[in-house]
Amino acid sequence: xxxxxxxxxxxxxxxxxxxxxxxxxxxxxxxxVDDVRSSLEEGDTGRTYELxxxxxxxDIADLFELLDRDERRHLAAAITDLMSSEVIAExxxxxxEDMVEDLAPGxxxxxxxxxxxxxxVQLIEDLDEPHQRSxxxxxxxxxxxxxxxxxAFPEESAGRLMQRELVAVPExxxxxxxxxxxxxxxxxxxxxxxxxxxxxxxxxxxxxxxSWIMRTPRHVALTxxxxxxxxxxxxxxxxxxxxxxxxKYALISAAVTDESGRLVGQLTVDDIVHIxxxxxxxxxxxxxxxxxxxxxxxxxxxxSARVRWLIANLGTAVVASAIIAAFGAAxxxxxxxxxxxxxxxxxxxxxxxxxxxxxxRAIAMNQLTRSNTRxxxxxxxxxALMNGxxxxxxxxxxxxxxxxxxxxxxxAAAMVVNIIISGMAGVLVPVAFDRMNQDPAVASSVFVTMxxxxxxxxxxxxxxxxxxxxxx
Amino acid sequence: xxxxxxxxxxxxxxxxxxxxxxxxxxxxxxxxVDDVRSSLEEGDTGRTYELxxxxxxxDIADLFELLDRDERRHLAAAITDLMSSEVIAExxxxxxEDMVEDLAPGxxxxxxxxxxxxxxVQLIEDLDEPHQRSxxxxxxxxxxxxxxxxxAFPEESAGRLMQRELVAVPExxxxxxxxxxxxxxxxxxxxxxxxxxxxxxxxxxxxxxxSWIMRTPRHVALTxxxxxxxxxxxxxxxxxxxxxxxxKYALISAAVTDESGRLVGQLTVDDIVHIxxxxxxxxxxxxxxxxxxxxxxxxxxxxSARVRWLIANLGTAVVASAIIAAFGAAxxxxxxxxxxxxxxxxxxxxxxxxxxxxxxRAIAMNQLTRSNTRxxxxxxxxxALMNGxxxxxxxxxxxxxxxxxxxxxxxAAAMVVNIIISGMAGVLVPVAFDRMNQDPAVASSVFVTMxxxxxxxxxxxxxxxxxxxxxx
Numbered sequence: 001x002x003x004x005x006x007x008x009x010x011x012x013x014x015x016x017x018x019x020x021x022x023x024x025x026x027x028x029x030x031x032x033v034d035d036v037r038s039s040l041e042e043g044d045t046g047r048t049y050e051l052x053x054x055x056x057x058x059d060i061a062d063l064f065e066l067l068d069r070d071e072r073r074h075l076a077a078a079i080t081d082l083m084s085s086e087v088i089a090e091x092x093x094x095x096x097e098d099m100v101e102d103l104a105p106g107x108x109x110x111x112x113x114x115x116x117x118x119x120x121v122q123l124i125e126d127l128d129e130p131h132q133r134s135x136x137x138x139x140x141x142x143x144x145x146x147x148x149x150x151x152a153f154p155e156e157s158a159g160r161l162m163q164r165e166l167v168a169v170p171e172x173x174x175x176x177x178x179x180x181x182x183x184x185x186x187x188x189x190x191x192x193x194x195x196x197x198x199x200x201x202x203x204x205x206x207x208x209x210x211s212w213i214m215r216t217p218r219h220v221a222l223t224x225x226x227x228x229x230x231x232x233x234x235x236x237x238x239x240x241x242x243x244x245x246x247x248k249y250a251l252i253s254a255a256v257t258d259e260s261g262r263l264v265g266q267l268t269v270d271d272i273v274h275i276x277x278x279x280x281x282x283x284x285x286x287x288x289x290x291x292x293x294x295x296x297x298x299x300x301x302x303x304s305a306r307v308r309w310l311i312a313n314l315g316t317a318v319v320a321s322a323i324i325a326a327f328g329a330a331x332x333x334x335x336x337x338x339x340x341x342x343x344x345x346x347x348x349x350x351x352x353x354x355x356x357x358x359x360x361r362a363i364a365m366n367q368l369t370r371s372n373t374r375x376x377x378x379x380x381x382x383x384a385l386m387n388g389x390x391x392x393x394x395x396x397x398x399x400x401x402x403x404x405x406x407x408x409x410x411x412a413a414a415m416v417v418n419i420i421i422s423g424m425a426g427v428l429v430p431v432a433f434d435r436m437n438q439d440p441a442v443a444s445s446v447f448v449t450m451x452x453x454x455x456x457x458x459x460x461x462x463x464x465x466x467x468x469x470x471x472x
Numbered sequence: 473x474x475x476x477x478x479x480x481x482x483x484x485x486x487x488x489x490x491x492x493x494x495x496x497x498x499x500x501x502x503x504x505v506d507d508v509r510s511s512l513e514e515g516d517t518g519r520t521y522e523l524x525x526x527x528x529x530x531d532i533a534d535l536f537e538l539l540d541r542d543e544r545r546h547l548a549a550a551i552t553d554l555m556s557s558e559v560i561a562e563x564x565x566x567x568x569e570d571m572v573e574d575l576a577p578g579x580x581x582x583x584x585x586x587x588x589x590x591x592x593v594q595l596i597e598d599l600d601e602p603h604q605r606s607x608x609x610x611x612x613x614x615x616x617x618x619x620x621x622x623x624a625f626p627e628e629s630a631g632r633l634m635q636r637e638l639v640a641v642p643e644x645x646x647x648x649x650x651x652x653x654x655x656x657x658x659x660x661x662x663x664x665x666x667x668x669x670x671x672x673x674x675x676x677x678x679x680x681x682x683s684w685i686m687r688t689p690r691h692v693a694l695t696x697x698x699x700x701x702x703x704x705x706x707x708x709x710x711x712x713x714x715x716x717x718x719x720k721y722a723l724i725s726a727a728v729t730d731e732s733g734r735l736v737g738q739l740t741v742d743d744i745v746h747i748x749x750x751x752x753x754x755x756x757x758x759x760x761x762x763x764x765x766x767x768x769x770x771x772x773x774x775x776s777a778r779v780r781w782l783i784a785n786l787g788t789a790v791v792a793s794a795i796i797a798a799f800g801a802a803x804x805x806x807x808x809x810x811x812x813x814x815x816x817x818x819x820x821x822x823x824x825x826x827x828x829x830x831x832x833r834a835i836a837m838n839q840l841t842r843s844n845t846r847x848x849x850x851x852x853x854x855x856a857l858m859n860g861x862x863x864x865x866x867x868x869x870x871x872x873x874x875x876x877x878x879x880x881x882x883x884a885a886a887m888v889v890n891i892i893i894s895g896m897a898g899v900l901v902p903v904a905f906d907r908m909n910q911d912p913a914v915a916s917s918v919f920v921t922m923x924x925x926x927x928x929x930x931x932x933x934x935x936x937x938x939x940x941x942x943x944x
Contacts, residue, residue, distance in 0.1 A: 025838065026717060033843040058720045066843045090720075092839075182687045192683050193665060193724065210682035211664050215654045245498060247749060248530045248562075250742035252665065252724065269741050270722035273748055277719060280752035281833055284759060288829035289822065295834045295848055302851075303858045306826050310863055310891075313822045317815040325811045331803070338810035339797045343789040345814065346925065350761065350785045354778050357760035361753055362767045366497065367564075371505040371538045376767055379774075386775045391782055419782075453818065 021055060028059060033066055040074045048078040061090035064099075065296060072099060085111065089119040094296035097126050105131070109138035112147065116190070117164045118271055121150045125160065158242050159235040161275070162256045162265030165189035168196045171205060175225060176218030178208075193252045193268065197226050202262045204232060204255045232257050235264060242267065243275045244366060283360055286441035289313075309446075316450035320345070323454050327461035330470040336403050337464055340411055345456030347391055348418035352452040353445070355380050355426025360441050363434050377427050384423030388416040406469050414460035418452065421459075425451040493527060500531060505538055512546045520550040533562035536571075537768060544571060557583065561591040566768035569598050577603070581610035584619065588662070589636045590743055593622045597632065630714050631707040633747070634728045634737030637661035640668045643677060647697060648690030650680075665724045665740065669698050674734045676704060676727045704729050707736060714739065715747045716838060755832055758913035761785070781918075788922035792817070795926050799933035802942040808875050809936055812883055817928030819863055820890035824924040825917070827852050827898025832913050835906050849899050856895030860888040878941050886932035890924065893931075897923040 021032045032051070039047040052060060052075075060082060064072050076083060076099060088096065088111055100108055100123065112120040112135065120143070124132050132151075136144050146164050153159025166189060169178055178195065182188065195213065197206040206226030216225050231249050233242055233256045245251065246269055256265040285293030289312075291305025324331070324341070331338050359376070362368035368376060392412035400408025429447045430440035465472045493504045504523070511519040524532060524547075532554060536544050548555060548571060560568065560583055572580055572595065584592040584607065596604050596619070604623075608616050618636050625631025638661060641650055650667065654660065667685065669678040678698030688697050703721050705714055705728045717723065718741055728737040757765030761784075763777025796803070796813070803810045831848070834840035840848060864884035872880025901919045902912035937944045 025713065026720070027838045027841050028843065030842040033841075056721065058722075062838070065839060066841065068847060179686055182683075183689060188683075188687070191681065209663065210686060211654075211660075214651055214682060214686065215657075215660070217655060241497065247745050248498070249528065250530075250745070252742065269745065270724065273719050273722075273741065273745060276745055276749050277752045277837075280749045281755065281836070283753065284756040284829050284833055287756060288759075288825045290826040290829045293826075293830045293833055295830060295839055295844075295851070299851065299854060299858075302855050306823070306855065307859050307862050309826065310819055310822055310859055311866065314815070314819060314863060314866065317818040320818070321811050321815055324814070328807045328811065331810050332807050335800045335804050335810075338803050338807075338813075339793050339800065341810075342796070342814060342817065342925070342929075343786070343793055346789040346792070346921075347782055347786060350782055351778070353760045354762040354765075354781065357756050357762045358765045358767060361756055361765055364753070365749075366499045366534070367537060367767055369499050369505075369538065370502040371500065372767075375540060379767070379771065382771060383774050383778065386771075387779050387782055390779050391786060394783065394786065449818075453814070457814075 021059065028062055028066060033063065036063065036075070037067070037071060040071055040078065045078045048075065049082070052079050052082055057084055057086035058090045060087045061092075065092050065095050069098065073102065085114040085119065088123065089115060092294065092296045093122070093126065094294060094298065096123065098296075100124075100127065101131070105134040106138045108135045113139060113143050117146055117150060117265070118161055120147055121160055125151060125155070153235060156239040157235070158233045158237045158239070158256050158267060159265075161239060161242065161271060162233075162235070162267050163189060163271075164265050165192075166196060166255075166263075166266040167192050168198045168202070168204075168263055169222065171197050171199060171223050173222045174218060175213055175216045175220050175222060178213060178222060179218065189266075191268065191270075192266075195222075196255050196263055196266070197222055198263055204230065204257065204263045206230070207255065209252075230255065233267060235259075239275050240279045243272055243279050246272045247276060248366075280364070283364060283441040286439070287357065287360060287445050289445070312446050313449065316446055316453065319450055320453040320457055323457045324461070327457075327465070327472070330461055330465055330472060333470045334407075334464070336407060337461060337470070340399065340403075340407075341457055341460050343395065344411060344414050344418055344460040345453045347395075347415065348422040348452040348456040349449060351384065351387060351419045352422035352426045352448045355384070355423045356430055356444055356448050359427050359430045360444060363430060363440050368431070368434075373427075373431055377424070380423045380427050381420070384420045385416075387423075388419035391419065392416045406467065407464075410463045410467055410469060411460060414456070414463050417459040417463075418456045421455045422448070422452045493531065500534055500538060505535065508535065508547070509539070509543060512543055512550065517550045520547065521554070524551050524554055529556055529558035530562045532559045533564075537564050537567050541570065545574065557586045557591065560595060561587060564766065564768045565594070565598065566766060566770065568595065570768075572596075572599065573603070577606040578610045580607045585611060585615050589618055589622060589737070590633055592619055593632055597623060597627070625707060628711045629707070630705045630709045630711070630728050630739060631737075633711060633714065633743060634705075634707070634739050635661060635743075636737050637664075638668060638727075638735075638738040639664050640670045640674070640676075640735055641694065643669050643671060643695050645669075645694045646690060647685055647688045647692050647694060650685060650694060651690070661738075663740065663742075664738075667694075668727050668735055668738070669694055670735055676702065676729065676735045678702070679727065681724075702727065705739060707731075711747050712751050715744055715751050718744045719748060720838075752836070755836060755913040758911070759829065759832065759917050761917070784918050785921065788918055788925065791922055792925040792929055795929045796933070799929075799937070799944070802933055802937055802944060805942045806879075806936070808879060809933060809942070812871065812875075812879070813929055813932050815867065816883065816886050816890055816932040817925045819867075819887065820894040820924040820928040821921060823856065823859060823891045824894035824898045824920045827856070827895045828902055828916055828920050831899050831902045832916060835902060835912050840903070840906075845899075845903055849896070852895045852899050853892070856892045857888075859895075860891035863891065864888045878939065879936075882935045882939055882941060883932060886928070886935050889931040889935075890928045893927045894920070894924045 021028055023029050036051050112123055124135055150160055195208045196204050199205050206228045207230045208226045212225050231245055231251060231254050233254050235256050235258050253266050253268040255263050256267060258264045289309030392415045395415055396408045396412030399411045425448050430444045433440040433444055464470050493500055495501050508523050584595050596607055622632055667680045668676050671677050678700045679702045680698045684697050703717055703726050705726050707728050707730050725738050725740040727735050728739060730736045761781030864887040867887055868880045868884030871883045897920050902916045905912040905916055936942050
């Protein structure tokens with residue numbers, strides 16, 4: 001390869017399909033991790049290096065995440081030259097931040113200088129201001145300007161995620177011109193999948209996939225090969241929106257443009273897959289009130305996110321309790337009411353959670369809009385009726401047999417009422433938050449739980465009184 | 473473009489960044505959908521066509537999903553020649569299945585013939601056997617063989633997802649040979665991002681990204697450009713595993729090999745992003761017991777998935793009730809116990825759900841393995857202690873002030889106990905399911921809920937008796 005100009009290309013890396021280090025699900029084997037651990041404990045740097053050396057950078061990153069905080073420091077010291085920019089880029093945000101905090105600004109600047117813009121930004125964006133400034137001061141002027149510009153964009157925007165490195169060519173080239181240019185240029189990105197054609201003002205006017213270029217004779221004009229219509233990503237677009245566009249239009253890469261329409265960067269799908277996975281997985285965590293929900297999140301952050309949620313739910317539980325308190329006399333007359341009331345609330349809660357999960361997911365995937373809300377509501381009402389009827393029969397018969405037919409009737413009726421209310425709340429609460437431009441995953445479940453709990457107790461105890469089973 | 477051989481390339485499609493049809497979140501505007509609806513109602517086919525024609529295929533697919541069942545049929549009839557293979561491929565599975573069921577086998581075979589293998593397989597894999605057979609019979613022998621072979625692989629495996637179409641070349645070629653071959657060949661896939669180099673037995677021995685080839689002089693041997701180590705996907709690998717590999721190793725495409733190591737197809741990231749999103753979003757739905765949770769799922773499927781879950785939860789609620797029943801005498805003495813007991817259970821349930829969501833997500837992302845389970849358990853125990861202490865103080869003081877200091881002490885202690893138990897259950901239950909090779913998202917929450925509810929009631933009522941506040 002001495003006569004090619006491909007020095008920039010990444011080193012070949014080994015991906016062993018059935019490597020000794022990985023189990024059948026491609027996770028590092030516990031035995032292997034234990035070996036690394038004991039080599040670190042014994043201070044046997046040679047052995048540590050030997051163990052880690054065959055790993056893919058992504059697996060080295062995984063190894064760091066599996067180790068404890070102290071072990072991570074020892075590992076980093078033992079394998080300095082294996083700590084490539086790829087390992088750094090693959091590290092979990094919290095683990096990376098934690099490791100970077102310990103490094104001198106000059107060392108971080110060295111690493112940042114080797115990374116693509118997007119990875120360099122990720123490396124320092126979560127550090128505190130003074131630390132950030134001292135790292136930026138150590139960077140060479142060009143990198144500093146690029147990274148400072150990226151940091152000026154809002155968090156989680158296309159501007160933060162994009163790579164500045166891209167291939168943009170003027171429109172008068174032929175296919176042959178382009179290939180010659182690519183063979184000579186030495187400042188090309190390490191990886192690119194399409195070539196952007198720009199006009200004199202650097203506005204994108206078309207895009208060529210590399211496969212189209214390779215299949216076309218040299219004399220053909222680029223403007224005859226390129227696709228004129230392309231998905232342009234505005235630099236301030238939120239990453240969730242970016243991820244949806246990549247999915248919807250099956251993009252491999254896309255041009256990022258500033259307010260004036262100038263081409264300023266590109267996004268490639270390998271950076272977006274992380275976002276897609278994050279955004280899709282995030283709802284599970286948000287709905288449960290677990291905040292970021294990353295197992296590497298610092299303890300105080302996990303505590304503060306979760307306890308706030310528990311306090312909010314304490315509020316809703318108190319509302320439910322107040323309803324029970326209003327029926328204190330009824331419970332004193334018939335303690336079976338206290339025994340059975342959690343069943344009504346609990347099943348209602350489950351039914352509400354089901355509907356809410358479906359609704360939140362559909363909203364996130366842009367599948368539920370004003371155009372079909374009514375249809376979905378009607379659909380959920382029918383599901384709730386069917387579920388309500390089934391559960392009511394089961395619990396009604398059981399309670400009728402064990403306690404009394406009258407109480408069986410009351411709990412069956414309460415169950416139908418509560419499952420229907422829960423189903424409607426499960427759609428309407430997230431839809432309402434979405435219409436108010438709030439993320440439905442964040443706050444819906446507090447409200448849905450409050451409704452399902454309170455209505456569960458109210459319907460059951462209220463029907464017990466209304467039916468004359470007990471006196472209020 | 474008359475002198476190129478690019479006829480196969482997809483038609484240029486319009487993606488209007490601020491098209492009149494799309495809102496700022498890239499969803500079809502309700503007004504636009506209403507216009508289409510009224511044109512369908514009026515039977516004004518010309519108007520319908522005019523409205524839909526400017527849309528990107530992915531947006532036409534969205535439009536179908538937003539419409540009712542009957543409207544979909546009318547729309548399909550009105551815009552037959554806009555119903556491209558891309559529209560079909562982008563349709564939601566349920567909507568596609570529903571529409572395909574109405575078509576004659578010959579018509580479906582015509583569509584399948586135009587699609588890439590993976591999309592053709594998706595088109596017919598969910599149909600019932602006889603329908604499938606009659607469509608296959610209408611296909612030309614080559615397509616039939618390919619699709620039949622794909623259907624022989626397990627559902628959700630790489631074999632079902634892969635495209636047979638790929639570019640594989642022998643190892644003796646130079647870069648120039650390859651480019652000449654690509655310019656002449658007319659049976660290439662519509663899109664490809666890397667070229668696979670194979671030996672005489674068609675085993676992959678290396679891979680070249682197109683950008684590497686384009687940057688290399690014509691006389692260089694391919695074997696000097698290619699990367700020898702690549703991620704190979706076994707044909708029977710589950711799609712969840714495939715998605716994780718693409719994410720972890722930032723793949724754009726990957727070779728699929730059969731048991732003997734022969735190259736049989738390729739997977740490209742644009743097909744995998746859907747899987748990544750599906751698999752990551754699925755946990756939200758599984759944890760809530762909403763099954764597939766697709767708003768287009770037939771009613772009977774949604775009912776059957778959800779009611780089974782509700783019945784399972786009915787079981788757990790009955791267990792909790794039995795515990796309350798054991799303390800019937802205590803409740804008769806002090807009705808405040810009945811008023812307050814749901815608070816303890818509810819907050820415990822929330823704390824357990826938080827921990828469970830974090831754990832399930834970490835397992836799904838391969839971040840939680842045997843190597844760090846103990847550390848995570850210890851971490852969650854500390855979070856639970858902090859949460860438990862906070863909530864206990866709040867509820868203890870409030871109950872102490874409103875009811876009695878003794879009852880405040882009892883509920884505070886019960887809260888600490890239940891939050892700790894919930895936190896531990898939230899980690900241990902999903903980890904246990906994972907070790908038994910069961911999907912932790914599917915069954916964990918029934919068990920965690922049972923533990924948090926039962927222990928909530930037991931801790932509170934039990935402590936009330938043990939403290940002498942009431943008699944058992």
